[in-house]
Amino acid sequence: MLDKFKDECGVFGIKPHHEAANMTYLGLYALQHRGQESAGIVASDHGYLTCHKQMGLVADVFSEEALARLPGDAAIGHVRYSTAGASLLANAQPILINCHHGQIAMAHNGNLVNAGEVRRRLEGIGSIFNSNSDTEVILHLIAKSKKKTIEEAVIEALSQVKGAYSCVFITKDKLIAVRDPHGFRPLVMGTLGESIAFASETCAFDLIGANYEREIEPGEMMVVNELGMRRSSRPFKEKPARQCIFEHIYFARPDGIMFGESTLAYRERLGAKLAEESPVEADMVVPVPDSGVTAAIGYSNLSKIPFAFGLIRNHYVGRTFIEPKQSIRHFGVKVKLNPVKSLIKGKRVLLVDDSLVRGTTSRKIIKMLRAGGATEVHMRITAPPTTHPCFYGINTPTRKELIASSHTVEEIRKYIEADSLEYISLQGMLDCLENSNPDNYCHACFSGEYIIGFPGQDKESMEV
Amino acid sequence: MLDKFKDECGVFGIKPHHEAANMTYLGLYALQHRGQESAGIVASDHGYLTCHKQMGLVADVFSEEALARLPGDAAIGHVRYSTAGASLLANAQPILINCHHGQIAMAHNGNLVNAGEVRRRLEGIGSIFNSNSDTEVILHLIAKSKKKTIEEAVIEALSQVKGAYSCVFITKDKLIAVRDPHGFRPLVMGTLGESIAFASETCAFDLIGANYEREIEPGEMMVVNELGMRRSSRPFKEKPARQCIFEHIYFARPDGIMFGESTLAYRERLGAKLAEESPVEADMVVPVPDSGVTAAIGYSNLSKIPFAFGLIRNHYVGRTFIEPKQSIRHFGVKVKLNPVKSLIKGKRVLLVDDSLVRGTTSRKIIKMLRAGGATEVHMRITAPPTTHPCFYGINTPTRKELIASSHTVEEIRKYIEADSLEYISLQGMLDCLENSNPDNYCHACFSGEYIIGFPGQDKESMEV
Amino acid sequence: MLDKFKDECGVFGIKPHHEAANMTYLGLYALQHRGQESAGIVASDHGYLTCHKQMGLVADVFSEEALARLPGDAAIGHVRYSTAGASLLANAQPILINCHHGQIAMAHNGNLVNAGEVRRRLEGIGSIFNSNSDTEVILHLIAKSKKKTIEEAVIEALSQVKGAYSCVFITKDKLIAVRDPHGFRPLVMGTLGESIAFASETCAFDLIGANYEREIEPGEMMVVNELGMRRSSRPFKEKPARQCIFEHIYFARPDGIMFGESTLAYRERLGAKLAEESPVEADMVVPVPDSGVTAAIGYSNLSKIPFAFGLIRNHYVGRTFIEPKQSIRHFGVKVKLNPVKSLIKGKRVLLVDDSLVRGTTSRKIIKMLRAGGATEVHMRITAPPTTHPCFYGINTPTRKELIASSHTVEEIRKYIEADSLEYISLQGMLDCLENSNPDNYCHACFSGEYIIGFPGQDKESMEV
């Protein structure tokens, strides 16, 4: 019984550092936006690996006691978010196993497209799986490998899988970072004194005071050995880079450098480009906080329409909000956002958001703005229409749920009850890249161009 | 052994409503920014009051089960923050007592100045106190009152205390809202169908879909009786209004109306006024998020210096962050804020914040900006220097800890290592009020003009 | 709204001892059988009292951390059981208050008969109550007292109440033990080096290695002062002693000395006396474990009928046993006891228990024995018929629920389906006392002779 599922993650690793688990804890803290469902750390101390992982936020999973039980001079960590069906502790990472190579643990960001097939093959020859995670497939392949060294076993295992993996491994004496040949997901390297650190995003380095050095390149494997020396190699067949454009648009924290671009600057350019592509007369540019803020500033700067915080976000919203039973419905958005009526009353609002997935949230926000007195609401999206699901590490719904996969922009506009609706063009989006090559990006969620296909068993996600 | 302590709070009440506890839960949710340490609700059902309160956020304190155990058609609620010493469940509110008037519960925002004296008098005649809370003093006075009705007892009790109280009471058949004659703290009234609701701020009404009607005025008492009818009275001797200007500047949520002013519009005017009063050449206006954002927009709009989100806030910061032991120190700010280096590198930054209390945080932020490459950092504060503690319901440190009580602006500038530092003028701050009379405001924290003095036992807070 | 309720408790106190809280923890451990619902300790350290109490068993309430937060050289502790209605943390003890005498805490075993009247009087003059506990009434009276010293205030307070109290008080520099003039409940004194300890039973001394010295006598007050010196006084009007015979029969741990008698030896004599009073032909004497064991040995020794453990008790039964919904009912007894079928099959069983309250449990046990193959079941009870509730500190149900208050022995025999049923006679029970005067005992639960009456408001408990 194999559930298909997709998850978003953040990874971190460091070696050697006399407070390796503490540094990893901080790194995960900074990467918390990449996954809020589970967190875990595996630390290596004198040849012995210890694991602590739980459902919950980093701050809840790790007490001072828990960190004290993770001694050692090397550690890796992981934060994870997944769709509800697969939200189990068994799927939390890092996954630590014992095999004839000894102890090895892995923290993985990305999804494989052939995990199902490999898993069925392994089960056929007697392997036992404990999770639904793609990651476990890789670990089984490592355990099966007859190669002499763990590096060779890791290479042999990864050579058999297809898909997205930016991952870190830890063994009794090594720390290994690998990024798949297409480089779908980010992975960066930094240094802190003698220590070498890896992370999904540079903000993790900012917090621990490490210096961002460079990206782990697509197809690169970096090994930090028992002496703390690093060695880079490119063990896989070279393939065209396909970095995730959606990290830039939405997923990454704005205060970092990714794929060579400043995320914040890119988002500001997206806003400006959108103002250029689809201007409209309005009294104020209002962002959907927090993700639309930077683009809205860009739009405002170019259009000269004043920027205004017309929607206030309640940052105390927890995961366990209880909807009242009868009287009031659809609190989803209302609990999180509230319009500033005194500001928007009688005004024409230009609303900027980073994406429009199902349309239901936008519809509610626009209703809210009109109830608050806005006379017109024009919506601008800093991404092209999301028509296809991601199979490479971002949680997007099935095509059936993606409103743009089966509706025209005009139909969507009507549904969300906007006075106008415009998306940035695919070309416009790519044109905003300044320091990186547009050809090196994956935009399958907008274009449907899946360079490595998608999981065979997951036809359902692709039905419209 | 009587600890002096001060706390910030939010209150809510509703009657009649068939989901009174659920509405109160939502109201508290919206008021969460006024207190994150404890939350509680008392509901009244067929003449019997039930209480549920705990340490923690509203979302954590109330499960669906907990709310189900709070039936009834009337309820009051409370959220609270206090200084560490007094963070006890015993001080959580509402406080529910049994006395010869029957059951009565109270939720109170504000601090009294004569609580200590009254308490000593009551203890002298044998009263037992279970908390350090001013609120308990009021309840003891009610229990002591020989008046026939609870309203009369409440009036008699409140006539004996001096200080700030915006509060709601609930009894087996009545809901009572009262604001002290000076009206230090806010209290508003709204309607939702047949229901009458009271709250510290209008955002609570926005969430439950209630209409904001008007403020409870300084010295006003509003009783909602067993029939759901309301009756206003002014049982206390009239006194000059002294509404808290600091609510406008910092404490209140920006998306509301308070004391007749739009909070967001006022803050934007503060920013503009500051730009007028103390201009400087800079490349970008950067707010300290989230509270400095609106003022920064005002500053940017008037000065034409571009607005930029140069500091990114990590919203996943929990209460339990564990500082690493040895290697890195002073994480306080670093965990919460991170500069966008690609943006500020080589730039002159105009940094806007709403207040400067001890100076330590500003010092760290400026250090962070310089480390990120800013060539100049000019700090602008949208409040005058905070020279005096508040005794009327805002948590401010003692004079000794307030850097402005003993240092000149130039000395503070040197301490925080800014290239320039300017505060808005007291007059400028008052001039920004548009719909309300400046004479009706308390600004003791800036001017030292304590209209009703301060607690006799608390000389310590006033020593420099 | 004043609930009437009764509770069983154990108390402990020690001073001076450099590990006072730890010793109290051990003392409560040994007294756990007197109350399993809540546990608490108040310790006094350099003039400051600290309290820790919670619902739960001693071992669950006190962690090493919790004990570490209770420093000081004097402490008192309490364990409590009560009927469900009043099982609230608010009723847990010790109760610690602040009043004009300073901090004072109290741990109380017993129930008052005039608590309701005193409470109504105090509420009438404005006192606020936080619990349903009789103990709070005493503390209010102390707080009201104008006497100069705490000892005088305690005496004045206790002079106003009527009922059972064996209690310990702790203040910033004193430890006080008092037993009411009738001495309903036990209270003993011991020494451990320089330390003086008080406890409900001597088993607490055995565990900490203290020497049992003597009982605190009815009407005696013992004060241990700031120098660790003790001083005995008899501040109350003398009254006839009325020690609880039921402590001997059932409630006390068998391994102690109480009211001058060895509990175990007394119970063995009860069994022998019963064998003498009501012999019967049987194949084996089977106790209802654990409380019937000693009496069964006495019965067996005198009657020469072999003793056998025909019922096995499952000691792992927790508080939270979940009854299966449909298939099987009445697990109450079955989960706790199981007959040894191979032993009782075809045998005539003489079943010994210490009391028969509602009859439902006995009925189930006898059914169980017959299902296990017993050919006859003769029941013998080592107490007279329980016809009246206790108001002096033992939890007995109302008269309506006491089967013996309205049914003859023969009717009860039929109900429990025994072949014969006999109780020990009142005189027989008293004759078994060897070292104490039968006139000094209260046996109201068997005789209805309530020397100080019962609570006025509690007529209900006395209706048949």
Add this chain to the structure above:
Amino acid sequence: MLDKFKDECGVFGIKPHHEAANMTYLGLYALQHRGQESAGIVASDHGYLTCHKQMGLVADVFSEEALARLPGDAAIGHVRYSTAGASLLANAQPILINCHHGQIAMAHNGNLVNAGEVRRRLEGIGSIFNSNSDTEVILHLIAKSKKKTIEEAVIEALSQVKGAYSCVFITKDKLIAVRDPHGFRPLVMGTLGESIAFASETCAFDLIGANYEREIEPGEMMVVNELGMRRSSRPFKEKPARQCIFEHIYFARPDGIMFGESTLAYRERLGAKLAEESPVEADMVVPVPDSGVTAAIGYSNLSKIPFAFGLIRNHYVGRTFIEPKQSIRHFGVKVKLNPVKSLIKGKRVLLVDDSLVRGTTSRKIIKMLRAGGATEVHMRITAPPTTHPCFYGINTPTRKELIASSHTVEEIRKYIEADSLEYISLQGMLDCLENSNPDNYCHACFSGEYIIGFPGQDKESMEV
């Protein structure tokens, strides 16, 4: 890194029953004495297996909610105790896996002697292990089996292991019970209406009201199929039975039938035999409660020395008892047992216990009795000297820790400071069996006759 470890367990299974999980919960409740560290249930509902297991007692692990999440008409359960090193949730049972045969779960009582070798072989071909449990080895062998049916796969797997296993398996449609050819550990079968149940001991049937039918015989496999029909087979090569004599002496609950013997009757005979073999003059026979009680009655009956409960056990001792730091030491026994001084003072005590392992506890008890006034203490043990560890399912320490492996009886007597010490003879112990053949018992712990040897890697346990 393979830890060797041994554990004690209880198992239960039932099918078909519409409340299968509830019945299993009750069964585990009755078997709680076989393991208090973890508990778990796997239930099968319409072809899907669900698992719930946790560290803790049955009553703590299963809430009503937890049981409600275990629907289905078949279930198995497990309770477990192990040495500290291996007390991990990962080792808790049942273990549920997914493999090419589908879902299968197993609950296992016993230890294998070749688990280490099989595991190393499996790891060598790439299998991943998640626990230190022998049980996982069996599940891997099942997953590896190419046999068509699960029964065949189970048989193939068990044919490859050597050691003790009384176990139950559950699949989407079957319930399987198997006992190894030597039958080291017990396993019984009962019926409840249409339902067939398996359990480690008959007391589980008593609680759910099932009828004990017979033992699963050594080497027998019983399958309950999708129609609820059972089918017995003997798939393994026949071997001599070697049932555990120590279950009779100590481990089993006294109220059951095991290996055809009444446990309680056997223990009473052991006491009588001991009185015959090694009489002594004494004033009372005192058992070490609870396990020594029945044998003490047997000793008393034969010797005519009166039986007395001279040691009282505190049944409220929790797992988390905190030892006071400085003043008092060695609380281990004192917290659990207290002598009745009034009873033993001046008396010659004949102390009966079921075994003497390290000698430290006996030494403390005897010291306690002498401190309580006993003039002589004669110790009698109802087992022969324990000279060898068990490798077949009972937790015994290494030879080094077993005092009898390197000391004479006289040396042990001196160590425990008894006036005399006698063990029952090996022959005497076997002679007490009434309904079963002495040749069919394993007594390796007394005789060192390990019929199937012991784990190759565990030489350490055998060093003296």
